[in-house]
Amino acid sequence: MASSSLSEEELTLTVRWSGKEYTVRVCGDDSVGELKRRICEVTNVLPKRQKLLYPKLGPKLSDDSLLLSQLPLKSSLKMTMVGQLKMQKNRVGLPxxxxxxxxxxxxxxxxxxxxxxxxxxxxxxxxxxxxxxxxxxxxxxxAPEIIDDFELGQDEVVDIKDKEVNKQKLRRRASQYKIALLNPCRQGKKLLVLDIDYTLFDHRSTAENPLELMRPYLHEFLTAVYEEYDIIIWSATSMKWVELKMEQLGVLNNPNYKITALLDHLAMITVQSDSRGIFDCKPLGLIWAQFPEFYDSKNTIMFDDLRRNFVMNPQNGLTIRPFRKAHSNRGSDQELVKLTQYLLAIADLSDLSLLDHRNWESHTEEKVKRHRHT
Known part of the structure; x- marks a missing residue:
């Protein structure tokens, strides 16, 4: 009981950096990695550039997976962070x-x-x-390459999404991370949330032009689904990278569709699994909490190549086949064509969460129509 209380206790820590002091709030069940993410929110120093210093804790603060409840931390604690906003540049501004x-x-x-x-x-x-x-x-x-995704057992997924400490994290994140709308939410439209890396874009292959790494039929896909869905892009990288990548692919200024909002890694939360340890995920509840009059669990679907990212909302996630090796697969990849058909087929349903998105390819138009009338 005492351990549970410690895990759920909220801590207010002071971080010294670059001659200033910053206040961050975390709870015992957060990881060191989550602490660094919160520090990033107030300092703009990316987590991988941060080194946290505090007497006697030493290397423990270098282990991003370690829970804060396992460290002797108190709300009055002050620690020092060492980290740079930028890399050294040469005379023309390039590393x-x-x-x-x-x-x-x-x-x-x-x-x-x-x-x-x-x-x-x-x-x-x-x-x-x-x-x-x-x-x-x-x-x-x-953003290291993650190829091997893992499958969590159904009981474990339910435990993660229903755990009170994770609900608390979601509430805090929803209150602290404000979504900036690029375009207004549209009444009566469903919501499509899209990952970027390996979902819309092969970010590891080499090319002289970003369009060579864009997933085939991306603009056709977005144009078609925009008729029925508002579109939000959510990446596990920083907002600078999200904005630049979407701009380079011509997504932000396309006349045929509009992007409602962009979300980055700061909108994610850290959760813990008994079998897989600590990992980050994308809780759709953050969006629903900020736009409850437009979006909820019944009208939202999310595409990501990592199923762990929708562990807080498993009924709303569809695991897309990752788009890798763009140069050899560009001519044969039809994933977005097929998913266009699926999204348009289910667009009239009153509750998307009742569908089993794992079997999306078997949902023909006729099957969806029968489901609509049952």
């Missing part, structure tokens, strides 16, 4: 490691070589010069 690479390899570092070759985009942030390419490189390093 030295990139200057030595042929341009055709720059996409291996996750950027549009043509755009970065032509100009250096500089902005003022926290009184320092910071370039877009700095953020992109670090985002790619902060």
């Amino acid at each position: 030295h490691s990139m200057e030595r690479l042929p341009r055709r390899h720059w996409w291996e570092l996750g950027m549009d070589c043509v755009r970065l070759c032509c100009a250096s985009f500089t902005e003022k942030k926290e009184g320092m010069d910071s370039t877009v390419e700095d953020d992109i490189i670090m985002d790619q390093a902060d």
